[in-house]
Amino acid sequence: MPELPEVETVARGLALRMVGRTFAKVEQRRPDLRFPLPVDFARRLTGRSILAIRRRAKYLLIDLDDGQVVLGHLGMSGRMLVSDARPDILETHDHLVFTLDDGACVRFNDARRFGMMDLVPLAELDRHKLLRDLGPEPLGNEFNGPALAASLKGKKTPIKSAILDQKLVVGVGNIYASESLFRAGLSPKRIAATVQGERAERLATSIKQVLTEAIAAGGSSLRDYVQADGELGYFQHQWKVYDREGQACAGCDCDLAKTGGIRRLSQSGRSTFYCSRRQR
């Protein structure tokens, strides 16, 4: 499910319900997710109050009142399900069930179990194995054209693979990689090192725009969610190229029968979508 905008939306939605509340009950329904859960995970959370809920890269951070932080990742299929009360009947793959002191319930459901949770002292968070090598936040000022150009120097890998590398910039996943390259007019096959100067400027700007717009779309679906309750996560998507193989490219007035429209290719085992006419 989640790239940066989805995790951001989940974090904001959870914050609305959870900040200021206390974990009244925590049910751990299997010993492991992607990794074993920390020893006594449920017991160590019970009775703790929630100070803040944040995001770093695609990770969720839940700050507790005892100086510990819940570090979570939704993996590919992880979902947070929120309801006013704990359901009598849980769903398949509801691995963690959090009941709050106001009776509200948050469930972590993850079919593929690529998600994870850990409990880390706040003081050690930056040194955590999963966080210490992460690159800059794409929406921060430190990520810009010149910085991106510098990090791409010497890289022989295709630009699509490069921007999926979380050491280079965080938060861009398979969908928004295709979308950002389309907006920047860059071929996903282009050698990363050749994205310099104006091209790097365009790509950095496109990444920021694509992610910002997706967060805004998530915010509008959050309003519905807050009223309706239920799942936090993917919202309406209006992708320009992702999952649109064979369809006409928006803004390309070429003959679909001749060009074949949006193309799909496989790069290091993952699908990429692009318009060969508008992306060079």
Place this chain on the structure above:
DNA sequence: CGGCGGTCCTGTCAGC
């Protein structure tokens, strides 16, 4: 050292 492919796990869908 960088870059690529394999791998973890379950669900869904297309094709036969």
Place this chain on the structure above:
DNA sequence: TGCTGACAGGACCGCC
């Protein structure tokens, strides 16, 4: 209808 294989939004690890 039932089976099989491909594929799915992530990211670590080991190997070349």
